[in-house]
Amino acid sequence: MMLTEKLEKLKALFVEMEQALIAYSGGVDSTLVAKVAYDVLGDRALAVTAMSPSLLSEELEDASLQAATIGIRHQIIQTHEMENPNYTSNPVNRCYFCKSELHDTLKPLAIELGYPYVVDGVNADDLHDYRPGIQAAKERGARSPLAEIGITKAQVRQISQELGLPWWEKPAQPCLSSRFPYGEEITVAKLQRVGRAEIYLRKLGYQNLRVRSEGDTARIELPPQQIKEFVLKTDLQSIVSAFQEFGFLYVTLDLEGYRSGKLNQVLNREVASVK
DSSP, rough: HHHHHHHHHHHHHHHSSEEEEEEEEEHHHHHHHHHHHHHGGGEEEEEEEEEETTTOOHHHHHHHHHHHHHHHHEHHHHHHHGGOHHHHTTTTTTHHHHHHHHHHHHHOOOOOOOOSSSEOOOOGGGGOOHHHHHHHHHHTOOOOOHHHTOOHHHHHHHHHHHHHTTTOOOOOOOOGGGGGGGSSSOOOOHHOOOOHHHHHHHHHHHHHOOEEEEEEEEEEEEHHHHHHHHHHSSSSSHHHHHHHHHOOSSSETTTTOOOOOGGHHHHHHHHHHHH
């Protein structure tokens, strides 16, 4: 199916819906959904962003700015996944409990405001990764227009670029809880520590990165091609000092580099050991 045809199908889907509430994180996927929904539905589309300790303050600001640029009405709500021990204990299906909390908050809001549909930014590629949160959203009746039509992550970026959205290259930014190995308890203090560390590195000019946290150790992940530059041109001692001020004791650099989904490689290893 041609890209233009997929975009037309996406528009037609919103025509059929007539009204839609978008679970809007400010990421490139949900922002494209919000843009197309607004173009089709105008004020009958509402973007809702959940604010919690697992969301970087920068991401909340970006979401508000992008919504204003699109023109869509935007509402910020509070979610309370940090009060659920099933979430904070950080099991392998942690995202299930996060999305359960999100959609258990969005669905009543949609009903209250008269929106028959809650839609999210899940794309076709997400269906092929380990994403327990998708199940939680489906159980609560949420729809995923991008996935329904078969729009991949690369196509999301391509369509966004063609529509003139300036953030079409925006790096993926999953919630901060994804920075911790499964089984390590998540606390607000740990989330804030990781968030401050990532903001610090972004201000140095490194945008596509992760700071993984394990105990008192921070592991910096950068794209492989940026590792040499980082070592040679960055004041490493300043970074260590800053990270220690944030609360880490040790600071390391991952020589493999950043790779999306790296947290799940432990799951693949466990599956392989069972076979």
